[in-house]
Amino acid sequence: MFQLQAAGRAVRAMAEWAKQLAGIKGVVLDISGVLYDGGGEGGGVPIPGSIEAVEKIKVSGLKLRFCTNETQATRGKFVAKLQRLGFNILVNEVTAPAPAACRILKERNLRPHLLIHDDLVPEFDQLDKANPNCVVIGDAADNFSYKNLNEAFRFLIGLENPILISLGRGRYYKxxxxxxxxxxxxxxxxxxxxxxxAEVVGKPAKMFFQSALAEMEVEPQQAIMIGDDIVNDVGGAQQCGMRALQVRTGKYRPCDEQHPEVKADGYVNNLAEAVDIIVKQLHK
Amino acid sequence: MFQLQAAGRAVRAMAEWAKQLAGIKGVVLDISGVLYDGGGEGGGVPIPGSIEAVEKIKVSGLKLRFCTNETQATRGKFVAKLQRLGFNILVNEVTAPAPAACRILKERNLRPHLLIHDDLVPEFDQLDKANPNCVVIGDAADNFSYKNLNEAFRFLIGLENPILISLGRGRYYKxxxxxxxxxxxxxxxxxxxxxxxAEVVGKPAKMFFQSALAEMEVEPQQAIMIGDDIVNDVGGAQQCGMRALQVRTGKYRPCDEQHPEVKADGYVNNLAEAVDIIVKQLHK
Incomplete structure (x- = not known):
């Protein structure tokens, strides 16, 4: 009986969320924990239904953009991995911190000292790195040695105007x-x-979402973000004026649905469920 | 003319500071940057006049305690180094974070996961470290690898009640x-x-200064701290009710004398000058 009531509430809640989809023209997707799971050396595994869900968005007429904080590989290498996993995704559909940081560095004539993953270095190939006047850090993993962090610190504290640019502000990942x-x-x-x-380039920075929206030529109120991170995906997108759903995959934890500061517009079991509902509403 | 006026002000300022020395019964000395300079593998060099200044305090009748945040070696090894440099100093005259942390861990039945310098490990020999229920970090230097920090993080986040004990809160040293x-x-x-x-054991924690005072059997208002760190030595001691002088050696920077939050009771060129004035006042 209790289960029936709970199920009834869940259906009602879902229906309510679906009713608010009017005017959606574009979808922004987080990648890790939404499209695929795992990572590490092996490369990870697609989340069931996600490959088909991406395809479904593409044929629906909705605009689509991928928005990731991934900084352990160049965008090209990362996309190639996703293609190998079976996803229909292109490099120019992806908004990622490193290319965004490159644009900022060029605009402001900044020459970075880099503390990043070896595989991300080619992303910064075109930049002048002699006599650095800022420090850029990404998810450097094993490159976060005492020696390397100390070196970045000495560069930074030695600057008259210390500029620290961080490719994301995540605490940890799985x-x-x-x-x-x-x-x-x-x-x-x-x-x-x-x-x-630090100046953060990546989710949840407003500018980062805005550049994804600009690429899609869609206004914030016409776009919906789907992510597994309640703060960086959902909170960040909402701050920017977008609607946002949290999937119950990836780093999702049940306590996220009672988060003290961020409330998603809806919670869905996975990307496939979210896309089903969005596309269905589109044709009403 | 300007120089003469400045010199006059300096003398007046010094005199004023010296007038407030009534009732001093004990001296607490920071070690690095006050007694000696340098560190690193070589071991460092005594600051001119400091060896004699320590001797002068000892024969003056004033009580003396050394108070350090050093956590790169056991207290025994650290004191042996200072003795080799020429200082009259004994292990039981030194208040250091590791022995203080050991007392706290024992009192609270805590079993630490240690992220510390290899040379500090023997200090924790007597403690049960199986199945850790807290994390203790010290100045681990090269042991601050990504692997080791990640390991400490996993222990900490896996605890139902995560307890992090930090042996100091310094930003950097020279x-x-x-x-x-x-x-x-x-x-x-x-x-x-x-x-x-984190719970900080070491300067500027109040409890740490209080344990140094207890060892001397002296009240805070009867003690004067001499250190090179405006926040951790001077600010910490003052918070505890002690008077405090900053020496212009070690990590001292001229801008410290305009620090927005901490004002020392006096600024002196070095330990020798401070001790001269204190001992002179004693005999008035």
């Missing part, structure tokens, strides 16, 4: 062999060491 | 080959990763 510290943790370390505030 | 990141930076990293607040 890989097949367990939890891993993310770039935000080392961003906080350098912020404290030098008494500076 | 060695012969340049600036080095200190334990506080990694404390901030773990605090952010796990959304916890």
């Amino acid at each position: 890989e097949t062999d367990g939890l891993k510290l993310d770039v935000g943790v080392y961003m906080k370390a350098l912020e404290y060491a030098c008494d500076v505030q | 060695e012969t080959d340049g600036l080095k990141l200190d334990v506080g930076v990694y404390m901030k990293a773990l605090e952010y990763a796990c959304d916890v607040q």
Whole structure:
């Protein structure tokens, strides 16, 4: 009886969320934890139904953009991996922190000292890196040695106007062999060491979502974000004026639905369920 | 003319500071940057006049305690180094974070996972470290690898009640080959990763100064701290009710004298000058 009532409430809640989909013209998808799971050396596994869900958006007439905080590989290498997993995805459909940071660095004549993953280095090939006047950190993983963090610190504290650019502000992520510290943790370390505030490029930064929307030529109120991170995906997109759904895959935890600060416009079991509902509403 | 006026002001300021020394019964000395400079593999060099200044306090009748945040070696090894440099100093005259942390761990039945310098490990020999229920970090230097920080993070986030004990909260220190990141930076990293607040054992923690005073059997208002760190030495001691002088050696920077939050009771060129004035006042 209790289960029936709960199920009834769930259906009603879902229906209500679906009613608010009027005017949606574009979908923004997080990648890790929404399209695929795992990561690590092996490369991960698609989340059931996600390959078909991406396809369904593409044939629906909705605009589509992928928006990731991935900084352990170049965008090209990352997309190639997703293609191998079976996804219909192209490099120019992906908004990622490193290319966004490159644009900012060029605009402001900044020459970065890089503390990033080896596989991300080619993304910065075209930039002048001699005599650095800022520090850029990404998810450097094993490159976060004491020696390397100390080197970045010395560059930063030696600058008259210390500029720290962080490719994301995540705390940790899950890989097949367990939890891993993310770039935000080392961003906080350098912020404290030098008494500076980092500029974040990546979710949840407003500018990052805005550049994804600009690529789609869609207004915030016409777009819906689907992600597994209640703060960086859902909260970030909402701050920007978009609607946002949280999927119950990837790093989702049940307590996210009672988050003290962020409430998603809807919670769905996975990407396939979200896309089914969105596309159905489109044809009403 | 301007120089003469400035000199006059300096003398007046010094005189004023010296007048407030009534009732002083004990002296608490920071070690690195006050007694000796440098560090690194070589071991460092005594600051001119400091060896004699320590001797002068000892024969003056004033009580004396050394109070350090050093966590790169056991207290025994650290004191042996200072003795080799020529200082009259004994292990039981030194208040250091590791022995203080050991007392706390025993009192609270805590079993630590340690992220510390190899040379500090023997200090924790007597403690049960199986099945850890807290994380203790010290100035681990090269041991602050991604692997080790990640391991400490996993222990901490896996605890039902995550307890993080940090042996100090310093940002960085100076060695012969340049600036080095200190334990506080990694404390901030773990605090952010796990959304916890570390318990700091070491300066500027009130309890740490209080244990130094208890060892001397002296009240806070009867004691004067002499250190090179405006926040951790001077600010910490003042918070505890002590008077505090900053020496212009070690990590001192001229801008410290305009620090927005901490104002020392006096600024002196070095330990020798401070001790001269204190001992002179004693005999008035």
